[in-house]
Amino acid sequence: MPRTLLIDNYDSYVDVLAHVIAGVEGVAPIVVKNDDFAGVEALRNARAFSRVVIGPGPGTPTKDEDLGVSVELLGGENGDGKGCEWAILGVCLGHQALVARSGGTCVKNPKGPAHGRVVGVKHDFKCILFDGVPSGGENGFVVTRYHSLATTACGAEFVERAWAEDDGTVMAIEHVELPRFGVQFHPESVCTAFGEVMIRNFLRACENAGFGNAALGVPRALGDADVSDEGAMRAVPVTTSTVRLVHDVVNVRERGVSSEDVFWSVFGGDDGTDCFWLDTADESKGRFSFMGGRGGKMWRRATFKLAHAPECRDHTAGDEKVRWRVGGVSCARRAPGTLTIEDASGTKTTSTLERGFVQWLDDELRRRDVSKADASALPFDLHGGFVGYLGYEMRDECDSLPPTKDSPLPDAAMFLTDRFIAFDHLTGDAYIVGLYDESDGEGERLDAEAWIVLKKSSIESLEPTSVRAMSDAFASASSAELLEKTGFSWRRTRDEYISDIEASQEAIVNGDTYEVCLTNMLHRSRSTPGDRADALRELYSELRRSNAAPYASYLSFTIDENSPPLTVLCCSPERFLRHTQDGALEAKPIKGTTARAHPLGGDADRAAATWLENNAKDRAENLMIVDLLRNDLARVSDVGSVEVPGLMKIESYATVHQLVSTVRSRRRSDVSQMDVVRSTYPGGSMTGAPKIRTMEIIDALETGPRMVYSGSIGFFSFSSAFDLNIVIRSVVARGDDRWIGAGGAITILSDPEEEWREIELKSAALLRAVARVETKH
Incomplete structure (x- = not known):
């Protein structure tokens, strides 16, 4: 049965996205690095995939070297129609690539970069991607943004479907004919609501258009067991x-x-x-x-x-x-x-x-x-x-x-x-x-x-x-x-x-x-x-x-x-x-620091801790690292086991308050x-x-x-x-x-x-x- 192909643009969040896809679809996606041209060609010839998720990553969607294999998957440099044999979901860089490679405009965000920013999103209720998802932050639809570039014009092939409440940036697009969607946020982030619902809706759109069906059951692992350049996992040797x-x-x-x-x-x-x-x-x-x-x-x-x-x-x-x-x-x-x-x-x-x-x-x-x-x-x-x-x-x-x-x-x-x-x-x-x-x-x-x-x-x-x-x-x-x-x-x-x-x-x-x-x-x-x-x-x-x-x-x-x-x-x-x-695995990243005030535990000291807890910059720092560690652990953990029981909690030490999170997995x-x-x-x-x-x-x-x-x-x-x-x-x-x-x-x-x-x-x-x-x- 054809599976989902997930393109890894050397990002630090793609493996969490793979966990979400595996949990929803019931089969692990095929994760391929964006410079593995031979691997994608072999998969294509074997008809091993029928839908593609182009993951997030650093770079610019107009640079072929930043997109790698995605250039052809999107239909080639000249928009010649190649690649219409599969459905596509673009996430962040993938979203920008859909726009930039189809006649739209994606430039440095006029409102400035938005990294680790959690915002409410409104949508028009016309896109299958948002079936069952409320509109607006006041109704619980919030997402995590990680992007410096933004869509300013969709072009003739796509229509806008969702927008950020804080600055109006386009947050989602849909192709006028094909099952192709783009989101300018991370559905897998710990602070994004309804991420699994949106992935499930994408797979439903694929099924409706004849691009494969979901499997039953949830795999424990993703793809190959190899987690290093040193070769495949080794069998445990006989104890000596x-x-x-x-x-x-x-x-x-x-x-x-x-x-x-x-x-x-x-x-x-x-x-x-x-x-x-x-x-x-x-x-x-x-x-x-x-x-x-x-x-x-x-x-x-x-x-x-x-x-x-x-x-x-x-x-x-x-x-x-x-x-x-x-x-x-x-x-x-x-x-x-x-x-x-x-x-x-x-x-x-x-x-x-x-x-x-x-x-x-x-x-x-x-x-x-x-x-x-x-x-x-x-x-x-x-x-x-x-x-x-x-x-x-x-x-x-x-x-x-x-x-x-x-x-x-x-x-x-x-x-x-x-x-x-x-x-x-x-x-x-x-x-x-x-x-x-x-x-x-x-x-x-x-x-x-x-x-x-x-x-x-x-x-x-x-x-x-x-x-x-x-x-x-x-x-x-x-x-x-x-x-x-x-x-x-x-x-x-x-x-x-x-x-x-x-x-x-x-x-x-x-x-x-x-x-x-x-x-x-x-x-x-x-x-x-x-x-x-x-x-x-x-x-x-x-x-x-x-x-x-x-x-x-x-x-x-x-x-x-x-x-x-x-x-x-x-x-x-x-x-x-x-x-x-x-x-059991546990990480406790620290991001966010402020000096303590004397007397320790007094009004000024408590006020310093409260300021840190609510500071937008420090919360963004912490969130980005939490999502990164979720990704790192996802690579070696059971599907569905990565969790965040403590997000951005204050811990106080002799000279500083710090913002600490806890990430766990199996x-x-x-x-x-x-x-x-x-x-x-x-x-x-x-x-x-x-x-x-x-x-x-x-x-x-x-x-x-x-x-x-x-x-x-x-x-x-x-x-x-x-x-x-x-x-x-x-x-x-x-x-x-x-x-x-x-x-x-x-x-x-x-x-x-x-x-x-x-x-x-x-x-x-x-x-x-x-x-x-x-x-x-």
Whole structure:
């Protein structure tokens, strides 16, 4: 039976649209990239489709390279009538293409770009597309607009059917004879009402005109199982080893001992290297913290370095400042990178990873199975596995875009942890956990148990320590004063950053992006008293006191015995993605920030939160990323399982209010935990939308690598669970070097001066902590 062909214009919302079509039609659409000419030709010859949905995307409908295969599907460049053998629904760019390729006019919207804008729509009740859909926002018909161009004249082949209530822009068109429709909004957006009804009406119009029938039942998956350029999904290999867990529990709350007391005493003392702390510093927003150091026989430290960035050989488009590759992700991936592993005995091995670090992690996780009985005795999801970070440039190995900058730091660093402590902030219990490979025999179990006894004794002997607040001498210091005091300087000056913002907005006006998550980097390279390991520990203690966050972390890696350790101090409030043992996925994107007002909780502070909650710019930012993450999760989730239980809720932290949403779904059974990472990394809240072209624009503007910043810190458990943050609000230290990243989402509503002040606000909390600690020393 012919199906629906869905053209993916390298947008970041098309997979959610595919879910909607699959749920309504009862069969998954055939999703094809717009530069897959051979694939579409083969499908056409096989009569595999009878209707076409031309999806949204960046670009201009008069440019063949932006439409790709859709040019012929629409009837050719000259309107010669080819393509009349199928029905068409055009969404946004697809809608504009219907107009522009049939004699109509589609230009830059005279009312300005409208991205993430939710508006009421009125229609004339004459189009089948709107059967059962009320007219007007007051009656519940609201839609999400993502467009910079707009229809100003339909031409002779189409008639207008719907209009935006806020500015009168044409929102829908219908062909005068054929079952062809266009909508200048996203029917799949979380804030669009009656999206499924409109898709069902389109399919009914197709049936009425003889262009295929809907199937029965709803598929769990869409199209092929492949979510990466690396090839089709792999069957899960035969497990080569079973991991056993032993543990003991000691309650420390009754003695006033904190998780910080435990970490610095048990793992972070002495030189403080080769240790980790995934720290729920804001205990009101999370339950468990995990900490560990060098361990037993299974322990490894793995550091990975990508090869040098390749030269792009493809044709490019854009202006002198903002450029991108035409078409899809066709630039060559980097050459194989280098993995260095050190085990607990100090033995090092270095190898070239032909299949990449993400695949290496996947293989390592797949070949171990945790005893379900042992795991079920623990109330958390980390059952041994890998703990550390993936840098932003690791997007090279994901279904993303090859980075153009080289990081001076490892692109990924992980510990395989087989000895750790989980701290339960709800009960005050410390779970001391040891792992061993069952095939290694009784001796390894005894070693793990002996380690647990030793650590339990150490914890039971701890006395609580009081964390004395440091001086607030820098509480009122300006950004300029903090920079002078700490010696940091911006990679991009104020004027350069504002110029980048303006370039981003020009790209938005031209229809090439909707939202650009632009960042800047503070850096210094000098020797100070604050470089000592104990000062870095003090700095982290100060950060978690003054900027408590639920996804904080302290990581320290001995990268090379001849060079100083790499230390990452992070107080992130943002979860990137969590995956539970049973396949539930959850993302919590943050977009929208405003400073808190003192006294905290007072009238002025509440007013600041209310202002943020109702601010049109921040709501648009958040909505665009929510829809992007829905799309990323849709690629690896059961059809119909993607939901948004919390949309744009206020969460308050020590120095800022933030606008936070929650997106959830259910992982498909045919994908692994690392396949999910491939599909979603890097987090959309650090790229913008649509992801591919926006990252290209970012690469053209940002002059250096993001490194750890904008990446993720967390764990990948042997039990298939993982929990990853977004690396923001962080200080990265190695030797004399310090890096602090800061950024913000640029939309058409952004004020460049305000955006500069926002990155000053975000970095100031970190700079104050640095100043306090270094003044003390």
